[in-house]
Amino acid sequence: MTAQASPNSKSATRRLVFPFTAIVGQEEMKLALLLNVIDPKIGGVMIMGDRGTGKSTTIRALADLLPEIEVVADDPFNSHPTDPELMSDAVKQLVEQQGGVKVAQKKVIMVDLPLGATEDRVCGTIDIEKALSEGVKAFEPGLLAKANRGILYVDEVNLLDDHLVDVLLDSAASGWNTVEREGISIRHPARFVLVGSGNPEEGELRPQLLDRFGMHAEIRTVKEPSLRVQIVEQRTEFDQNPQAFLEQYQAQQDELQERLVGAQERxxxxxxxxxxxxxxxxxxxxxxxxxxxxxxxxxxxxxxxxxxxxxxxxxxxxxxxxxxxxxxxxxxxxxxxxxxxxxxxxxxxxxxxxxxxxxxxxxxxxxxxxxxxx
Structure with a gap:
């Protein structure tokens, strides 16, 4: 397991996130997310439930909880330095020619897919002009490339265009994204935990697409007054002094992170x-x-x-x-x-x-x- 930076050094480099272990309730959602992190081949999670129940907060907290991963330095696809299944074709060539690559440590990325995203923005585009004039495969990576070995979160997935949902589910299932244009084809690894969320009142996902999600968690607004007060107080405490709040939960965060790493190996x-x-x-x-x-x-x-x-x-x-x-x-x-x-x-x-x-x-x-x- 990669050593974690101390809470103090974290704050200097990136935005502080509400800790996963501090989230009250919503056990179904938390369990489904943890299991998908242990085995991404489960196929992602569809979270359906009321607005304002902490869906986005929980998913960001999960991404923040995960340990850093080893990636090939300066690679847009977060390629794995030793596993060929998680390497782009360019990195594979480099490994074959040089016998090794420069390695960097990177935090697991959570990519937020906007509702209005186009297919080009999601999958990436090929610069045909450059390909024809210079004879190289000029590829502009999309969100699927960025999400490789991370988490791809689609809020209001039931409002997303069905064609785009199909593309996301195909990539999540196969672990690869292929872009074809004018006879030129480029593919890259796209192994990510797909998390979709939505409110049933705003429309259900088609059964054919819903079936493609590995797990389905239902969440409801907490009804018990004492729990609601606890959630409000925690959020207020975090907003007032995020650093101090994170330090309270650091030991629990480290313990859960170790459990996850151990579970992946086991x-x-x-x-x-x-x-x-x-x-x-x-x-x-x-x-x-x-x-x-x-x-x-x-x-x-x-x-x-x-x-x-x-x-x-x-x-x-x-x-x-x-x-x-x-x-x-x-x-x-x-x-x-x-x-x-x-x-x-x-x-x-x-x-x-x-x-x-x-x-x-x-x-x-x-x-x-x-x-x-x-």
Whole structure:
């Protein structure tokens, strides 16, 4: 793990961000984001919920929490200095010719995608004139290049043009962005954690696109007065003296950062029993989930949560904690149905994993004991 700068040196170089460990509530959103950082192949998070619930604050806090990464110096794509899968073609050539490259340390980048962004701004553009006159592939990188090995955040993703959402999801799934124009083709690595947020009142995302997000977190405005007061007081304290507020949480931030780094390293050695994998697929089948993306994402998320908690074996409880996040947005919506899709996922999960019977027996045992006591 890369050593972190002290809080004092941070303030001199960049804007201070509200600490991730100080955020109250919204556990679903925080868990989904952490799991995607541990395994970006989960496929991103769609966060739907009320306005003013701290979506942007939480995502910026997550990016700030992550340790610095090694990149190739002066490379616009944040290429990895040793992993060919995360290198641009130009860096690969350089490594083959010179045997190595100059390395720099860089903070994980969070790229905010504006709603009015054009495809050229997102994907990058090719300067055809320069390519024809000088015979070189003149490429102006876009936001996908900047977001490589970082976090790409799209606020109000349900208001973004469907074509652009498609482009983002394709890049997030494949890990590469390809730009083609007038017979010239350029590609570069685009591995990022895609985070979309929106308010359901302003329109839902099309089911085909919603299904492409790995996880779906629902957040609501905190109702409990004491918690609301705590959130307001924390925010006021941070705004008045950000440096002092950050120092209060520095030990917790460092501990969580170490857990994340350890989980990333541990992930490859995490295993899951065959029976558990069969049960996950049975849950997906009984819920009539289209395709196999739900099965794959649930498997990945369960392994990521085990890694986060320092274990190498997935338990039923790990699956229980992620299954709703991974499946509820993949269910076919019936406009006349009032039952929450999360409840449906939980009900089928409990039945398939035999938890329903265990709960019934426990209740019966408790009632029996109570009757005897009376």
């Amino acid at each position: 992930l490859k050695s995490v295993s899951m029993d065959y029976d558990l994998r069969v049960n996950i697929s049975q849950v997906c089948s009984e819920l009539d989930v289209d395709g196999l993306r739900g099965d794959i994402v649930t498997n990945r998320a369960a392994k990521a949560i085990a890694a986060l908690e320092g274990r190498t074996e997935v338990t039923v409880d790990d699956i229980r904690r992620v299954v709703t996040l991974c499946l509820r947005h993949r269910l076919r919506k019936d406009p006349l149905e009032s039952i929450d899709s999360g409840y449906k996922v939980e009900k089928v999960f409990n039945r398939v994993f035999g938890l329903e019977e265990a709960e019934t027996e426990a209740v019966a045992a408790t009632n029996g004991t109570g009757a005897r006591a009376r």
